[in-house]
């Protein structure tokens with residue numbers, strides 16, 4: 529009996545995880561958030577992590593399209609209470625779990641109390657059963673995006689070297705810091721010409737953030753502009769699986785390794801992600 533109890537305790541300990549919640553965000557649209565989310569998730573899964581990708585783009589089913597999935601259920605069914613979060617999970621390529629997004633939810637803030645409860649309970653379930661939850665957010669500084677980003681343990685900010693993308697990224701940093709003083713930013717420069725350009729752009733952004741906001745940002749690395757990405761997108765496949773030896777794949781794998789080296793400050797005293805997102809969306813009294 530004692531053995532069985534120990535066994536059960538071990539089982540619960542092993543399966544009850546308090547996953548790191550990473551929000552992948554950008555200011556400008558089309559910079560590579562969804563590709564980064566999905567391929568980073570795969571790279572982390574390849575290193576043994578249990579990874580869930582949550583498609584929080586409420587306008588378009590970004591992640592599903594990119595992975596060539598066509599699921600029966602999505603976030604909308606969790607909102608209505610027809611399904612539990614774990615029931616709508618779909619196993620995607622590379623062993624990554626996917627929470628399909630829904631274009632049916634315009635704004636989380638518009639949901640009624642029961643619907644909010646359903647979503648928040650679902651997010652908590654997810655966090656218990658994943659090592660990483662990667663949230664692919666939609667572009668822009670709307671409330672849906674910043675609420676997710678500010679609630680996450682870490683914000684993975686994706687920008688290209690283009691000035692318009694950098695300016696919008698900076699606006700995003702500012703907005704999120706206004707919402708959460710201790711936000712933890714990690715920077716990824718996508719579609720860089722080379723490593724040097726990635727580093728130069730990252731330095732520039734980090735310098736501005738330090739100078740005007742007094743905040744430091746951790747640079748995670750660059751992903752080169754690589755024709756394999758577009759080719760894989762056209763085939764509805766993640767580039768890292770379709771082209772395992774492509775330059776972009778190598779860089780995403782390096783970023784995954786760096787992420788695993790960086791511990792999140794939230795590891796020790798973590799108010800759970802779902803609690804923070806409730807607060808950010810002004811739902812705490814209903815949650």
Ligand SMILES: Nc1ncnc2c1ncn2[C@@H]1O[C@H](COP(=O)(O)OP(=O)(O)OP(=O)(O)O)[C@@H](O)[C@H]1O
Nearest residue numbers: 557558559560561562563667719752753754757758
């Ligand atoms: N490293 C890269 N090299 C070459 N092309 C890329 C790279 N990253 C992204 N792209 C191109 O940019 C397109 C948009 O990428 P993605 O869908 O990941 O961006 P997004 O930020 O999620 O867009 P949205 O804001 O619309 O959600 C891809 O379909 C691909 O053609």
Ligand SMILES: [Mg+2]
Nearest residue numbers: 561562585590
């Ligand atoms: Mg996208």
